[in-house]
Amino acid sequence: MSEFSPGQRWISDGEAELGLGTVLNCDFRTVTVLFSASQETRTYSVRQPPLTRVAFGSGDRIQSAEGWQMIVDDSKEIDGLIVYIGEDDQGQIHELPEARLADTMQFDQARDRLLTGQVDRNDWFDLRFRTLHHHHRIEQNPALGLAGPKIDLIPHQLYIADEVASRHAPRVLLADEVGLGKTIEAGLILHRLLLTGRAERALILVPDSLTHQWLVELLRRFALDVTLLDEHQSQAQAETNPFESGQLILASQQWLFANPHRQTQAQACDWDLLIVDEAHHLDWTPEHSGPGYACVERLAATTAGVLLLTATPEQMGMESHFARLRLLDPDRYQSLERFKTEEQGYVRVAEAIDALERLSGDNRSNSDDRDCIGAVIDDSDSQALLDTLLDSESGPPQRESAKAQLREQLLDRHGTGRVMFRNSRRHVGGFPERHLHLTTLELPSPYRRVLRRLARDEDYLDELLIETGLDHPEVILHLDTMYRALADDPLNAEPWWQFDPRVTWLLELLTDVGHDKVLVIAHHRDTAAGLAEGLRVLGGVHAPLFHEGMTLVERDRAAAAFADEEEGCQVMICSEIGSEGRNFQFCRHLVMFDLPLHPDQLEQRIGRLDRIGQQHAIELYIATFEDSPGARLLRWYDEGMDAFSAPHGVGSELYDAFGDVLADALLDTNGLDEIIEETRALFATKLAERDAGRNRLLELNACRHDRAEEVAQAIHELDDDPALPRYLDQALDIFGVDSQELGSDLMLLQPSPQMLDGLPGLVKGEEGFTATLLRSRALARDDVQRLSWEHPLLREMMGRILSGTMGNTALALLKHPAIPPGRVMVELVFRTYCPAPKRLHINRFLPPTAIRVLLDESGANLSDKVSFSGLSKNLQKVKKAVARDLIKTRHDRLRELLSVGETEAERELPSIVEAAQFRMRNSLNAELARLQALSRHNPAVREDELQALQDERTTLDTAIENTRLRLDAVRVIVTVDKDSR
Numbered sequence: 003m004s005e006f007s008p009g010q011r012w013i014s015d016g017e018a019e020l021g022l023g024t025v026l027n028c029d030f031r032t033v034t035v036l037f038s039a040s041q042e043t044r045t046y047s048v049r050q051p052p053l054t055r056v057a058f059g060s061g062d063r064i065q066s067a068e069g070w071q072m073i074v075d076d077s078k079e080i081d082g083l084i085v086y087i088g089e090d091d092q093g094q095i096h097e098l099p100e101a102r103l104a105d106t107m108q109f110d111q112a113r114d115r116l117l118t119g120q121v122d123r124n125d126w127f128d129l130r131f132r133t134l135h136h137h138h139r140i141e142q143n144p145a146l147g148l149a150g151p152k153i154d155l156i157p158h159q160l161y162i163a164d165e166v167a168s169r170h171a172p173r174v175l176l177a178d179e180v181g182l183g184k185t186i187e188a189g190l191i192l193h194r195l196l197l198t199g200r201a202e203r204a205l206i207l208v209p210d211s212l213t214h215q216w217l218v219e220l221l222r223r224f225a226l227d228v229t230l231l232d233e234h235q236s237q238a239q240a241e242t243n244p245f246e247s248g249q250l251i252l253a254s255q256q257w258l259f260a261n262p263h264r265q266t267q268a269q270a271c272d273w274d275l276l277i278v279d280e281a282h283h284l285d286w287t288p289e290h291s292g293p294g295y296a297c298v299e300r301l302a303a304t305t306a307g308v309l310l311l312t313a314t315p316e317q318m319g320m321e322s323h324f325a326r327l328r329l330l331d332p333d334r335y336q337s338l339e340r341f342k343t344e345e346q347g348y349v350r351v352a353e354a355i356d357a358l359e360r361l362s363g364d365n366r367s368n369s370d371d372r373d374c375i376g377a378v379i380d381d382s383d384s385q386a387l388l389d390t391l392l393d394s395e396s397g398p399p400q401r402e403s404a405k406a407q408l409r410e411q412l413l414d415r416h417g418t419g420r421v422m423f424r425n426s427r428r429h430v431g432g433f434p435e436r437h438l439h440l441t442t443l444e445l446p447s448p449y450r451r452v453l454r455r456l457a458r459d460e461d462y463l464d465e466l467l468i469e470t471g472l473d474h475p476e477v478i479l480h481l482d483t484m485y486r487a488l489a490d491d492p493l494n495a496e497p498w499w500q501f502d503p504r505v506t507w508l509l510e511l512l513t514d515v516g517h518d519k520v521l522v523i524a525h526h527r528d529t530a531a532g533l534a535e536g537l538r539v540l541g542g543v544h545a546p547l548f549h550e551g552m553t554l555v556e557r558d559r560a561a562a563a564f565a566d567e568e569e570g571c572q573v574m575i576c577s578e579i580g581s582e583g584r585n586f587q588f589c590r591h592l593v594m595f596d597l598p599l600h601p602d603q604l605e606q607r608i609g610r611l612d613r614i615g616q617q618h619a620i621e622l623y624i625a626t627f628e629d630s631p632g633a634r635l636l637r638w639y640d641e642g643m644d645a646f647s648a649p650h651g652v653g654s655e656l657y658d659a660f661g662d663v664l665a666d667a668l669l670d671t672n673g674l675d676e677i678i679e680e681t682r683a684l685f686a687t688k689l690a691e692r693d694a695g696r697n698r699l700l701e702l703n704a705c706r707h708d709r710a711e712e713v714a715q716a717i718h719e720l721d722d723d724p725a726l727p728r729y730l731d732q733a734l735d736i737f738g739v740d741s742q743e744l745g746s747d748l749m750l751l752q753p754s755p756q757m758l759d760g761l762p763g764l765v766k767g768e769e770g771f772t773a774t775l776l777r778s779r780a781l782a783r784d785d786v787q788r789l790s791w792e793h794p795l796l797r798e799m800m801g802r803i804l805s806g807t808m809g810n811t812a813l814a815l816l817k818h819p820a821i822p823p824g825r826v827m828v829e830l831v832f833r834t835y836c837p838a839p840k841r842l843h844i845n846r847f848l849p850p851t852a853i854r855v856l857l858d859e860s861g862a863n864l865s866d867k868v869s870f871s872g873l874s875k876n877l878q879k880v881k882k883a884v885a886r887d888l889i890k891t892r893h894d895r896l897r898e899l900l901s902v903g904e905t906e907a908e909r910e911l912p913s914i915v916e917a918a919q920f921r922m923r924n925s926l927n928a929e930l931a932r933l934q935a936l937s938r939h940n941p942a943v944r945e946d947e948l949q950a951l952q953d954e955r956t957t958l959d960t961a962i963e964n965t966r967l968r969l970d971a972v973r974v975i976v977t978v979d980k981d982s983r
């Protein structure tokens with residue numbers, strides 16, 4: 003029969019912080035335990051569950067659910083449940099069934115182990131104390147979760163990650179321009195949420211072509227173990243919901259969006275965070291939602307945190323941009339019209355911020371600027387700041403501070419940045435130049451024939467649209483596609499690449515650039531495939547293909563063949579959609595074999611190379627046929643909007659304005675000059691608007707440099723922490739990991755035969771891994787892991803020590819000339835214990851805090867006189883059997899000393915609690931005030947955010963108030979004769 007009965011109280015061996023658990027139910031296979039204090043329920047297999055039954059003995063103090071306490075005198079068992087009998091503080095006798103014990107009670111596992119003679123190694127005790135100390139520091143560090151990833155510290159990314167990850171249930175659109183690191187930002191946010199306990203489960207949906215890239219980035223840069231789910235794997239788990247097969251699930255959008263059954267399974271899971279990459283593909287109109295949009299909409303409705311990523315939020319038009327914002331906050335984004343009106347209001351705010359910048363020193367009397375600011379602010383605290391700024395009595399520091407605060411308030415309260423973050427290259431800076439190389443080729447006669455017939459015969463266009471599956475006017479841009487579509491025509495028997503001069507032009511180009519790598523992008527995958535064949539047949543050049551028709555493995559293999567520096571191919575040919583989001587910044591030559599119709603798509607293409615990490619100027623090559631639709635489109639791009647020199651972010655609006663007329667002008671030159679001229683004029687206007695209005699606000703909001711600098715500083719401090727290498731050495735040694743210096747700041751970590759099992763990345767009998775503590779060294783090499791306090795190995799070692807019993811008892815000998823032999827001392831380490839739901843991340847205010855108490859045999863407190871390390875280095879180890887005997891002989895005195903120690907430690911608790919309350923209130927009150935002020939102006943603050951923050955403050959308050967102390971570890975020290983051995 004099972005040893006479990008409903009109502010019994012147990013604690014988790016591995017997660018003691020969950021508090022006292024109650025058995026809810028059990029059968030012959032599993033037992034389910036509710037940990038009320040932390041609002042967690044766990045189900046364990048009944049075979050060797052990591053649980054310990056809680057049973058108190060005579061003399062133990064216990065607490066009832068109502069809060070009163072009693073000392074246990076006796077106990078009895080009724081139907082498998084214990085009933086304790088004892089006396090409360092008023093001398094009244096009570097019977098307390100275990101079911102009515104307080105959920106927040108703590109346990110002195112160390113005490114029980116010591117008194118039953120179980121002692122660990124002395125160095126384990128040392129490590130335990132140090133672990134508590136470092137854990138305490140790190141959990142409160144403002145850079146927690148951002149310091150571990152293997153990334154360069156780039157301010158706009160750090161700002162976004164810090165801002166977003168500190169929110170309750172962040173729901174934002176990450177819309178930095180192409181290649182500025184949205185994946186990295188999403189990774190940082192996820193990493194921080196996971197490390198702080200604010201998220202445990204995430205679903206990441208990315209285009210098919212990017213699954214592997216995401217998997218690798220999350221593993222290499224963030225050390226996150228992600229499960230890549232596909233149909234094959236899902237079928238292998240037919241019995242269960244495949245989305246439950248890991249905490250972090252990565253899946254292809256194409257696969258999920260086309261599969262209603264899998265969508266139902268994904269929706270049946272509890273996710274804390276949903277990440278959707280390349281979100282501009284989620285199509286929506288007021289009349290109809292595409293399957294991708296509908297799927298994400300359903301998932302987003304039941305998931306607290308949502309990150310949508312797109313470099314081109316407006317590529318599909320304003321409506322569809324609005325639709326994506328609607329996914330994030332359906333209450334706020336109900337009306338497209340209202341949204342448009344609000345957007346217009348941002349111009350005034352941006353002007354006010356500019357006026358504020360000017361308003362300093364002697365310029366304070368400028369009444370236009372004052373009026374401009376005054377027209378925007380409409381609350382007393384902002385007005386007070388403006389008054390301080392204008393007051394002639396204010397000193398320069400006061401004015402500077404008022405100006406900075408007012409700027410923040412204007413951005414916060416009136417900007418758009420709460421839901422959308424968009425950094426542009428202009429703002430971030432440091433990107434390479436772009437050089438455009440244009441070639442005009444003669445139009446080959448088969449193409450000329452097709453174009454002539456198009457001009458003559460209107461039905462011919464319809465025929466082409468049906469045959470190619472392309473839309474108008476896209477179809478007329480791709481002459482080779484039209485030619486292929488008419489393969490039945492006997493005149494079209496020859497493969498297009500045989501006569502298309504772009505093929506030989508490309509072959510010559512490959513020779514001209516020497517050994518440099520060249521990326522070719524063509525719109526259609528059949529063009530890419532034909533071109534690869536043409537290069538092979540006509541030039542003997544092997545060019546791997548990369549398009550949406552290939553399997554993932556084939557695509558990744560092609561990308562790897564291209565990336566390989568030594569033996570890789572010189573050229574790779576991609577289709578448009580197939581290559582979106584991919585990283586090819588190791589290459590600087592981009593050939594656009596044709597041109598895409600939409601400016602955002604053009605920017606996506608260039609963005610494959612023009613990304614963070616690109617070391618060179620970008621060389622762009624385009625060949626067009628004289629007097630062809632492609633040549634006309636090129637003129638529109640180049641002359642109408644400078645599309646090749648740098649991204650400007652207004653292409654989408656220009657396309658909306660001129661797309662239709664341009665379509666007509668592509669076949670017929672008449673009117674093109676005029677369109678270009680008008681485009682150019684609107685381009686200038688849009689640039690000015692961009693700089694004045696919404697985009698300017700977005701940019702100002704997307705990176706607040708002071709805050710980014712603070713985060714970077716906090717990360718630097720953790721990077722340079724001198725305690726880390728010392729701690730690492732000690733921990734590796736104790737856990738049985740061999741560490742070998744390799745020079746150049748690298749080390750090889752390998753499992754020794756004695757290694758404790760289950761350490762991440764290390765398996766006995768297998769190779770280990772190369773690592774470094776230096777960020778720069780790690781960044782320079784893909785195969786080197788970066789060790790930090792956040793590395794899974796360190797976290798696992800620290801976690802195991804803190805949640806297990808390892809090193810919580812020890813006995814050591816002390817030879818000291820001034821202390822007679824045979825005396826006993828106890829070194830007690832108490833730890834604060836404060837059960838609260840994990841998502842509150844209570845550790846930022848009150849991480850487990852150690853209180854050390856050193857008592858001599860008489861019970862005198864020596865803690866202040868003798869430090870931990872001072873004592874530790876003079877101690878000697880002793881055999882376990884001897885230790886057990888020594889403890890047995892001093893049993894009663896040890897019990898007494900434990901009680902004295904508890905009283906001593908309790909004295910320190912109130913000040914710890916008070917300080918934590920203070921920190922918590924300071925932080926949450928400020929955040930709440932900010933949010934409340936914001937919500938009065940900025941509808942982007944969700945009502946549930948405010949409520950959640952208020953609830954969080956109340957729950958944290960109660961949890962901190964209920965902080966208790968628990969004996970975490972105890973070391974008995976016995977003095978010996980200085981001459982003894």
Ligand SMILES: Nc1ncnc2c1ncn2[C@@H]1O[C@H](COP(=O)(O)OP(=O)(O)OP(=O)(O)O)[C@@H](O)[C@H]1O
Nearest residue numbers: 153154180181182183184185186313583585613614
């Ligand atoms: N902080 C960083 N440290 C090191 N590498 C970075 C950093 N930020 C970005 N990168 C690299 O720059 C490239 C672009 O980053 P990422 O893929 O995140 O950009 P993106 O904005 O998602 O691009 P796209 O718009 O094409 O989807 C990637 O190769 C990425 O690894």
